[in-house]
Amino acid sequence: MILTKNATRDEVIQQVLTEAVRTSEPQLISLVEKIDPIDPFLFYAEGTTIADHRTFWKSAEGDVVIAGVGSVTRLRASKGDRFTELENQWKSLMEEAVVYDQYDQKGTGPVALGGFSFDPKKKRTELWKNFPDHQMTVPSYLLTKNGSEHYFTINALVFPDDHKEQLKFQWDQDRERLLSATSHDFIPPEIIAKEEIDPEEWKQSVKKATEDILNGKLDKVVLARELQLVFDEKIDPAQVLQHLEDSQSNSYLFAIESDGDYFVGATPERLVKVENRELTSACLAGTVPRGATDEEDRLLGESLLNDEKNLEEHGYVVQMIRDAVEACSEEVDIPEHPVLYPLKNLQHLYTPVHAKLNEEHTLLDVVSRLHPTPALGGLPSADAVDYIRGKEQLDRGWYAGPVGWFDSRQNGEFAVAIRSALLRKDRASLFSGCGVVKDSIPEDEYEETAVKLMPMLSVLGGAPWTTLKQ
Numbered sequence: 001m002i003l004t005k006n007a008t009r010d011e012v013i014q015q016v017l018t019e020a021v022r023t024s025e026p027q028l029i030s031l032v033e034k035i036d037p038i039d040p041f042l043f044y045a046e047g048t049t050i051a052d053h054r055t056f057w058k059s060a061e062g063d064v065v066i067a068g069v070g071s072v073t074r075l076r077a078s079k080g081d082r083f084t085e086l087e088n089q090w091k092s093l094m095e096e097a098v099v100y101d102q103y104d105q106k107g108t109g110p111v112a113l114g115g116f117s118f119d120p121k122k123k124r125t126e127l128w129k130n131f132p133d134h135q136m137t138v139p140s141y142l143l144t145k146n147g148s149e150h151y152f153t154i155n156a157l158v159f160p161d162d163h164k165e166q167l168k169f170q171w172d173q174d175r176e177r178l179l180s181a182t183s184h185d186f187i188p189p190e191i192i193a194k195e196e197i198d199p200e201e202w203k204q205s206v207k208k209a210t211e212d213i214l215n216g217k218l219d220k221v222v223l224a225r226e227l228q229l230v231f232d233e234k235i236d237p238a239q240v241l242q243h244l245e246d247s248q249s250n251s252y253l254f255a256i257e258s259d260g261d262y263f264v265g266a267t268p269e270r271l272v273k274v275e276n277r278e279l280t281s282a283c284l285a286g287t288v289p290r291g292a293t294d295e296e297d298r299l300l301g302e303s304l305l306n307d308e309k310n311l312e313e314h315g316y317v318v319q320m321i322r323d324a325v326e327a328c329s330e331e332v333d334i335p336e337h338p339v340l341y342p343l344k345n346l347q348h349l350y351t352p353v354h355a356k357l358n359e360e361h362t363l364l365d366v367v368s369r370l371h372p373t374p375a376l377g378g379l380p381s382a383d384a385v386d387y388i389r390g391k392e393q394l395d396r397g398w399y400a401g402p403v404g405w406f407d408s409r410q411n412g413e414f415a416v417a418i419r420s421a422l423l424r425k426d427r428a429s430l431f432s433g434c435g436v437v438k439d440s441i442p443e444d445e446y447e448e449t450a451v452k453l454m455p456m457l458s459v460l461g462g463a464p465w466t467t468l469k470q
């Protein structure tokens with residue numbers, strides 16, 4: 001990667017153009033500038049007037065927001081381990097990239113955003129036909145909010161026959177449009193039909209899983225289900241994102257487009273973050289609803305902290321994440337007991353994980369070691385994934401897969417795509433799963449997944465869950 005701090009922006013563009021002509025190859029250029037604060041949700045909404053492909057990410061702490069419009073290039077693995085292959089492609093892309101950047105901030109310049117399916121070996125259905133197994137794209141235009149500071153990046157492939165003034169004209173025009181976006185009113189579409197995987201059949205599958213666990217086939221398996229909604233018109237992902245922002249706290253917001261479909265969600269579950277080699281992960285599993293009053297809420301939380309079944313569910317996650325993190329880092333710090341992680345509709349058991357990532361490992365390497373944690377798959381991991389592949393009715397697609405971003409500085413973050421929905425024009429598929437252990441009660445697990453559907457269901461204008469249960 002060539003960082004050009006001393007030349008002017010114009011000189012850098014000229015250099016890249018000259019290099020494209022010399023090599024007869026397109027050259028990747030990245031131009032970063034600091035801008036006045038703007039609303040990332042408006043930037044995202046306006047992006048649709050420039051390109052179909054858009055990506056959105058907001059960290060649970062709200063400190064980092066990245067919105068991408070367009071796509072300069074897509075990393076794609078065709079053989080071997082998808083994470084390793086993407087890593088190699090990213091390295092070679094970065095070797096050639098020319099970056100004009102005075103600020104050196106995480107999440108700016110060349111950044112790859114996207115995600116991965118839960119299980120590349122699962123047979124695909126029609127539902128996910130517009131999503132490839134994985135997709136990490138480098139957006140053409142990128143808004144990055146780092147704390148209170150905002151940055152705008154232009155990424156582009158410069159071709160030998162491009163003209164400098166034409167390139168600049170196009171970039172200026174798009175920049176002006178994206179940075180001066182104003183709000184418009186949203187009219188939410190109406191739900192005209194809903195359908196879920198047969199509840200009784202699903203509960204049977206949970207019962208069967210508890211029997212298989214008791215028979216020693218595995219310790220834990222996460223089973224998921226789908227609720228489909230049909231609307232009277234196309235759903236706008238920008239509107240869904242804005243509503244999630246308004247209604248969910250302590251959650252990562254994401255939206256990824258592929259071939260006209262959008263995968264959107266507000267997940268509380270971090271997979272891993274790496275910043276200056278500081279590794280942060282999280283064990284999040286074990287669930288009760290929030291109480292209607294403060295007192296009820298406190299009692300529910302206390303019961304969760306002492307509930308054997310939920311502690312078992314949680315314990316498997318800690319065990320697996322500890323092993324995976326210890327294998328690639330030092331100074332691993334994991335508290336002995338979980339605490340409560342409160343969300344709008346639910347509270348979870350939460351154990352944070354901190355470590356120092358060893359030099360020879362990368363973020364994607366850690367993603368590959370962690371995915372799927374027993375909060376989404378089960379334990380032993382491989383057996384649980386096989387079990388899900390064979391027994392679960394649902395095509396999970398990207399549900400419960402890693403979604404996130406990384407930059408050229410080895411910084412980045414991935415969350416686990418739960419509390420999510422696939423938007424296909426006037427249809428939405430909402431997904432929800434739960435950790436099944438030997439003491440799981442099918443009816444309770446069904447209720448738990450119902451509450452986990454609430455965040456997406458309510459922003460999509462769904463009636464309260466109780467009226468959905470016919």
Ligand SMILES: C=C(O[C@H]1C=CC=C(C(=O)O)[C@@H]1O)C(=O)O
Binds near residue numbers: 313433435
């Ligand atoms: C699989 C999901 O939640 C996981 C994350 C937190 C708590 C969980 C639980 O208590 O079962 C699940 O493991 C989902 O929301 O679809």
Ligand SMILES: [Mg+2]
Binds near residue numbers: 434
């Ligand atoms: Mg659970």
